[in-house]
Amino acid sequence: MKPGVYIHIPFCEQRCYYCAFTVTVSREDRYEPYVRHVIREVELAGWSEAPETVFLGGGTPSILKGELIEQLLKSLPAGASEISLESNPGTLTGEKLDSWRRAGVNRVSLGAQSFHDEDLKAAGRLHKGSDVVADFAMLREHGFRNVNVDLIAGLPNQRIDLWHSNLDRIAQLLPEHVSVYMLELEERSPWSKKAPDIPEDEQFVLFYRAACERLEAAGYVHYEISNWALPGFECRHNLKYWTGVPYRGFGVGAHSFEKGARFWNASALGEYARRLDAGELPIEGREILTREVRLDEAFMLGLRRTTGFNIHTVAGELGIRYPSKWFARVEELQGAGLVAFDGNILKLTPAGWLVATGVTEDLLWPTLLSTSEATP
Numbered sequence: 085m086k087p088g089v090y091i092h093i094p095f096c097e098q099r100c101y102y103c104a105f106t107v108t109v110s111r112e113d114r115y116e117p118y119v120r121h122v123i124r125e126v127e128l129a130g131w132s133e134a135p136e137t138v139f140l141g142g143g144t145p146s147i148l149k150g151e152l153i154e155q156l157l158k159s160l161p162a163g164a165s166e167i168s169l170e171s172n173p174g175t176l177t178g179e180k181l182d183s184w185r186r187a188g189v190n191r192v193s194l195g196a197q198s199f200h201d202e203d204l205k206a207a208g209r210l211h212k213g214s215d216v217v218a219d220f221a222m223l224r225e226h227g228f229r230n231v232n233v234d235l236i237a238g239l240p241n242q243r244i245d246l247w248h249s250n251l252d253r254i255a256q257l258l259p260e261h262v263s264v265y266m267l268e269l270e271e272r273s274p275w276s277k278k279a280p281d282i283p284e285d286e287q288f289v290l291f292y293r294a295a296c297e298r299l300e301a302a303g304y305v306h307y308e309i310s311n312w313a314l315p316g317f318e319c320r321h322n323l324k325y326w327t328g329v330p331y332r333g334f335g336v337g338a339h340s341f342e343k344g345a346r347f348w349n350a351s352a353l354g355e356y357a358r359r360l361d362a363g364e365l366p367i368e369g370r371e372i373l374t375r376e377v378r379l380d381e382a383f384m385l386g387l388r389r390t391t392g393f394n395i396h397t398v399a400g401e402l403g404i405r406y407p408s409k410w411f412a413r414v415e416e417l418q419g420a421g422l423v424a425f426d427g428n429i430l431k432l433t434p435a436g437w438l439v440a441t442g443v444t445e446d447l448l449w450p451t452l453l454s455t456s457e458a459t460p
């Protein structure tokens with residue numbers, strides 16, 4: 085299968101209180117030199133294969149001038165059928181959207197998080213709920229027919245009625261794709277210094293269940309734990325991450341996966357630029373994926389997809405046999421209503437999605453590799 089390309093744009097107007105991504109709040113005159121460095125990286129990597137998908141992620145790619153987005157995309161071999169760009173409400177202009185269209189962008193992700201100003205303010209977002217609605221309309225006017233909206237459930241003091249009304253707004257706007265993330269308190273985020281008052285675990289269950297019910301009723305297919313799409317609008321780029329297809333990441337801190345190994349770029353902007361100025365690729369680390377890691381990932385990613393995965397395909401690829409103890413564990417989890425298994429396909433049930441991490445750990449312990457016989 086053809087690879088995907090990810091390009092990281094680290095710039096943001098402000099760091100949101102929950103965010104631990106590789107981002108920087110920098111002066112605007114830093115944007116163009118950064119884009120030059122990314123283009124240099126693509127050249128140095130000798131990347132000549134036409135990707136099937138491209139994802140410009142961040143940070144906030146939408147704060148760049150449109151011409152910089154055009155230059156970035158021109159530096160890659162043409163032919164991608166899905167080109168996504170992450171945007172923050174309030175940073176879109178008609179001029180930028182025209183430019184994105186010229187550059188071939190055909191999927192835009194709008195980081196709404198909520199339609200309510202009190203939620204947005206509490207999370208350190210700069211936009212208002214009305215910006216989301218206005219930007220969504222502008223995207224439609226400019227012909228974008230594949231739009232994703234991101235929401236976060238469980239923001240500080242978020243009330244369930246406001247959450248319900250967020251889901252209602254989605255059902256009215258009907259973007260082709262919706263990502264719903266449960267708030268994570270991340271170590272490197274501003275909130276790691278002073279944790280806010282977030283809803284109790286039981287509230288998160290209610291938020292998630294409400295999303296599952298409301299989005300299904302609005303016609304969405306729930307295809308991954310945090311992702312819903314109108315039929316045919318699943319994100320093909322993210323599907324590559326979830327199904328083990330190779331991808332190449334360019335930009336500061338970007339990760340790549342090729343030929344059974346993962347490698348990643350320097351995460352400090354200065355170091356990233358210095359290495360490229362010296363004519364070197366800015367790769368900082370590399371990990372050969374052992375069978376153990378590949379097994380963990382096959383289970384983790386396979387169980388996040390609502391269609392699950394074929395356990396025999398994974399066993400064949402990794403040269404393992406499942407011990408009888410493991411089947412007994414699957415039966416226990418089936419009895420508890422957390423997984424469904426038909427002898428081939430293993431998947432989480434709706435009750436299982438709520439405790440996905442624990443169930444996945446249960447299925448990997450005692451590790452299959454330590455208890456199974458490796459096939460020759």
Ligand SMILES: C[S@@+](CC[C@H](N)C(=O)[O-])C[C@H]1O[C@@H](n2cnc3c(N)ncnc32)[C@H](O)[C@@H]1O
Pocket residue numbers: 102103104105141142143144170171172173194195196197234235236265266267268269270
């Ligand atoms: C890295 S952001 C980039 C997109 C864009 N800058 C934005 O904020 O809209 C991608 C998405 O990750 C989600 N996200 C980031 N940090 C999170 C956290 N700590 N908990 C839950 N969701 C998070 C948000 O929904 C965000 O839209």
Ligand code: SF4
Pocket residue numbers: 095096097098099100103104105107142143144172195
């Ligand atoms: S959530 Fe988005 S806008 Fe906020 S700091 Fe992170 S990447 Fe930037």
